[in-house]
Amino acid sequence: MNTLKEKLPQAFSRFLIAGIVAMTMSCNDGSAGLTSLINVTNEAAGTKCQDGGLKLETGIDTNRNGTLDAGEVQQTEFVCNGINNQNSITKYTTEPSGLSCSAGGQKIETGRDKNGDGTLEETEIQQTMFVCNGMNGVSVNEIRLKIVSKYGNDSGTVFTTTELYDFDIRNYPGVDSAVFVVDGVRSYNGGWAGFQLFDATHSAFIDGSKVSTNLTDLKGIRLYSENILSKLPQSKVDIKVAISEAGWLVDASLFLYDVK
Numbered sequence: 001m002n003t004l005k006e007k008l009p010q011a012f013s014r015f016l017i018a019g020i021v022a023m024t025m026s027c028n029d030g031s032a033g034l035t036s037l038i039n040v041t042n043e044a045a046g047t048k049c050q051d052g053g054l055k056l057e058t059g060i061d062t063n064r065n066g067t068l069d070a071g072e073v074q075q076t077e078f079v080c081n082g083i084n085n086q087n088s089i090t091k092y093t094t095e096p097s098g099l100s101c102s103a104g105g106q107k108i109e110t111g112r113d114k115n116g117d118g119t120l121e122e123t124e125i126q127q128t129m130f131v132c133n134g135m136n137g138v139s140v141n142e143i144r145l146k147i148v149s150k151y152g153n154d155s156g157t158v159f160t161t162t163e164l165y166d167f168d169i170r171n172y173p174g175v176d177s178a179v180f181v182v183d184g185v186r187s188y189n190g191g192w193a194g195f196q197l198f199d200a201t202h203s204a205f206i207d208g209s210k211v212s213t214n215l216t217d218l219k220g221i222r223l224y225s226e227n228i229l230s231k232l233p234q235s236k237v238d239i240k241v242a243i244s245e246a247g248w249l250v251d252a253s254l255f256l257y258d259v260k
Contacts, residue, residue, distance in 0.1 A: 037061050037068035038106065038131060040090070048171070049080035053088050056108065058131045075174045075258050077129065077143070079110045080166075089113050089120040100142065101132035126164075143172070143256040144181075147197075148241050152248035154188065159198055164239040164254065169232045174258045178229040180209040182241075184220035184250025187213060193247025195223065197254070201237040213247075220250060 039057040043049050056079065059072040079088045088110060095107040108131065111124040128144040145167070148160040169178070180197050187193040197209035208231045211223035241252045 037072070038092075038108070039068045039073075043078055043080075048078045051080065053078055053080035054090060054110075056090075056129075058129075075131075075172070077127075078171055079127070087113050089118070089124070091120045095130055095132075100130045103132060105130055105132035143175075143258075145254040145256070147239060147252045147254065148249070149251050150249075151241070151243065151252070152188075153193075153243040154246055157242055157244040159200075160241045160243070160252075162240075163200060166236050167239050167254075168236040169229070170234060172256055172258075175229065175256045177227040177257045178232060179227060179255045179257070180206075180211065180225035180252070181255050182211055182223045182249050182252045184248070185211075185213055185215070185223050186218065186220045186248050187216050188246035188248065190214055190216050191245050194242075194244040195247065195249060195252065196242045196244070197225075197228075198240045198242045199233055199237050200240045201235075202233065205242065206233075206239075207231045220248070 037059055039055075041055050041057075043053045043055040045052040048055075056077045057068060057073045057075070058077075059068050059074040061068065062072055063069065079090060089112070091109045093107045093109075095101045095105045097104045100107070108129040109120060109125050109127070110129075111120055111126040113120070114124055115121075126146055128146070130142040130144075132142070145164055147164045148162045151160050151162075169175070180195075182195045185193070185195065192212050192214050194210055194212040196211070197206040198204070199206055206228060208228040209225045211225050213221060213223060215221055239254070241249075243249070
């Protein structure tokens with residue numbers, strides 16, 4: 001069974017950027033004897049975060065000293081504060097063994113506190129990251145960047161009103177692959193409904209991201225694009241989803257994977 005190496009204080013289940021934050025969390029994998037570690041520190045205002053935010057470093061404790069050493073860092077992410085004093089909130093939970101992490105691990109959800117209530121609500125989650133425990137020396141980090149939820153189109157082509165703002169693939173140097181994933185997809189009339197990522201900054205579709213179906217089952221299905229890592233713009237962009245013909249989706253996200 002995978003359990004937290006140390007029980008986290010309740011106060012860390014959610015927090016605002018305030019003062020200096022420096023902590024390490026871990027999740028032990030009994031089968032492989034390896035541990036996922038996370039270092040969270042404040043990121044000052046600068047090139048990575050215009051208004052400051054958090055720096056998240058993750059990796060596997062290969063030397064088993066309980067510290068995420070510089071050589072063990074596999075992924076570095078920045079969770080930036082939003083505009084109009086919308087602070088970033090990060091929520092950590094233990095991820096049991098299952099589809100997201102075969103040996104268990106940690107689930108990290110981040111987003112901007114749009115309503116200012118100090119709680120990361122479901123509708124405010126912008127990024128979900130899984131830091132999975134190692135098995136046989138292999139670890140997998142999965143980052144899910146939500147773009148839009150519950151959106152449909154009766155005919156023609158529409159672009160979602162919500163989008164992934166200021167996305168920059170260069171902030172994810174350890175990523176091995178990027179996949180456009182659409183959940184709960186169905187066609188309204190049995191025709192081919194298509195879904196594709198759209199670079200709103202440069203008014204261009206992202207090659208390789210189109211997925212389609214003619215399934216009309218109300219339960220919908222999950223569709224995956226090819227690996228589009230090399231097709232993503234090497235600059236900061238806003239990304240929307242284009243829905244062609246008569247289609248519906250429950251969730252559309254960009255999945256980033258780091259396999260070590």
